[in-house]
Amino acid sequence: MQHAFGIDLGYPYNWYIHGPYSPDLARDAFALVSEYDSVPAQRFKDVALEEKFESFKEFVKSHEQDYDWLAIAASLFYLYRNKSKDQAYIFRTLSAKGLPEIRFVEVWKHLEKWGLVS
Numbered sequence: 001m002q003h004a005f006g007i008d009l010g011y012p013y014n015w016y017i018h019g020p021y022s023p024d025l026a027r028d029a030f031a032l033v034s035e036y037d038s039v040p041a042q043r044f045k046d047v048a049l050e051e052k053f054e055s056f057k058e059f060v061k062s063h064e065q066d067y068d069w070l071a072i073a074a075s076l077f078y079l080y081r082n083k084s085k086d087q088a089y090i091f092r093t094l095s096a097k098g099l100p101e102i103r104f105v106e107v108w109k110h111l112e113k114w115g116l117v118s
Contacts, residue, residue: 001074003081004116005056007049018097019075059114072099072107080117087117 002009011025024077044050063069072094079090091104112115 001060001070001077002053004069004077004114005052005059006055007052013078015078019071029031041101044100068100068103069107072103073111075099076104076107076111077116080111085117 009025011022011028012023015021033099044053060070060073063073073095075094076090080091083093084090086107091101094104095101107118
């Protein structure tokens with residue numbers, strides 16, 4: 001989802017079991033978790049990137065612990081950006097991945113509100 005806000009952390013993504021996935025990011029994240037008990041909050045040195053990140057945090061604010069919502073949002077945006085802008089196609093693809101269909105429209109509307117899909 002960070003790509004939607006113009007934040008490129010340098011990790012490539014591909015389509016995986018439930019949606020977009022970066023093996024390189026997962027490897028690095030697991031390495032950090034095994035190395036440190038906690039990680040202090042960090043900020044981007046680039047002010048514009050920090051502002052984009054703050055916008056991203058606002059976007060996920062009320063959903064940050066809702067893993068289905070996050071998976072659906074990331075998947076919707078990934079498919080919209082990389083495969084097709086057709087909502088019916090995107091919903092069928094997500095349904096085939098086993099994500100909860102009842103949430104698709106809710107998440108789509110949130111992405112629309114933020115101008116990430118139309």
